[in-house]
Amino acid sequence: MEIISINKNHYPDIANIYKQGIDTGIATFETSVSTWESWNESKLLHSRFVGVDKNNVLGWVALSKVSNRCVYEGVAEVSIYVSENHRRKGVGKILMENVIKESEANGIWTLQSGMFVENEATIALHQIFGFRIIGYREKIGKLGGVWKDTVIMERRSKIIGID
Numbered sequence: 511m512e513i514i515s516i517n518k519n520h521y522p523d524i525a526n527i528y529k530q531g532i533d534t535g536i537a538t539f540e541t542s543v544s545t546w547e548s549w550n551e552s553k554l555l556h557s558r559f560v561g562v563d564k565n566n567v568l569g570w571v572a573l574s575k576v577s578n579r580c581v582y583e584g585v586a587e588v589s590i591y592v593s594e595n596h597r598r599k600g601v602g603k604i605l606m607e608n609v610i611k612e613s614e615a616n617g618i619w620t621l622q623s624g625m626f627v628e629n630e631a632t633i634a635l636h637q638i639f640g641f642r643i644i645g646y647r648e649k650i651g652k653l654g655g656v657w658k659d660t661v662i663m664e665r666r667s668k669i670i671g672i673d
Contacts, residue, residue, distance in 0.1 A: 511561045511562065511563045511568060511601065511604060512561070512562050512563070513559050513560075513561055513562075513604060513605070513608045514559065514560060514562060515558065515559060516558045516559060516560055516570065516572065518546055518550070520560050520567055520570070521546040521549065523560070523566075523567035523570075524549070524560065524567065524570050524591075525543045525546075525549075526593075527567065527569060527570060527591045527592070527593050528540075528543050528591055529543050530591075530593065530594045531591045535653065535654070536626045536628045536629045537591070537625075537626070537629060537632075539651050539653055539658070541653075552574055553572040553573065553574055553589075554572070554573045554574065554575060554586060554616075556573075556612060556613075556615075556616045557571075557572065557573045557586070557609050557612040557613045557616060557618070558570070558571065558572035558573065558609075559571055559572075559605060559608050559609060559612075561601050561604060561605055567593070568592065568593050568596040568601045569590070569591060569592035569593055569596060569601040569602060569605050570590070570591055570605070571588065571589065571590040571591075571605040571606065571608070571609045572588075572589050572609075573586035573587065573588060573589075573609065573613060573618070573621070574586060574587045574589065575587075576622065583617070584617055584618050584619040584620065584670065584671055585618070585619070585620045585621075585622065586613060586618050586620075586621055586622070587621075587622050587623060587624075588606075588609065588621050588622070588623045588636075590602060590605055590606060590609070590623075590632070590635070592605075597631070598631070602631075602632075602635045603635065603638065606635060606636075606638075606639050607639070609621075610639060610665070613667075614667050614669055614670045617670060618667070618670065619666065619667045619670040619671025619672075620664055620665070620666050620667070620671070621641070621664065621665045621667075622662065622663065622664040622665075623636055623641065623662075623663050623664075624647070624660045624661065624662050624663075625660060625661055625663070626658055626659070626660055626661075627646070627659045627660065627661050633661060633663070636663045636665070637663075639665060640665050641663040641664060641665040642663060642664065642665070643661055643662070643663055644662050644663065644664050645661075645662045646659055646660065646661055646662070647659065647660045647662060
């Protein structure tokens with residue numbers, strides 16, 4: 511698998527993988543896929559990758575700002591999705607490893623992520639990379655008319671923002 515930076519040409523595959531996540535009912539509160547323009551504007555320009563094998567996109571990862579306030583410029587939120595045909599094959603691990611390295615190269619000292627409590631595979635993936643559970647948000651939103659709880663996880667860099 512090759513890890514490459516995301517460009518507009520990858521978006522149909524990114525959107526398809528995101529739709530697969532939506533369809534699981536445990537990956538996101540979103541119920542539809544956005545346009546490239548909306549997706550692109552919501553993500554940082556650095557630290558966004560696809561994992562590709564023989565021109566097939568297997569998964570993607572990207573970071574978003576958590577706030578426009580300057581004190582949070584080194585904090586970003588992780589979005590990571592793997593194609594349903596490639597889950598539990600190490601794709602997520604390779605993507606996460608790359609986004610952590612790139613985020614630190616771009617001055618990010620804290621990565622955070624929120625996920626549904628039922629999404630055990632995503633929680634486990636984050637824990638492998640040193641994310642810790644910092645809390646739960648009870649009945650934070652509804653999906654399909656059902657209240658959902660989320661887990662909030664964060665990873666503090668050991669090389670950026672330690673002074």
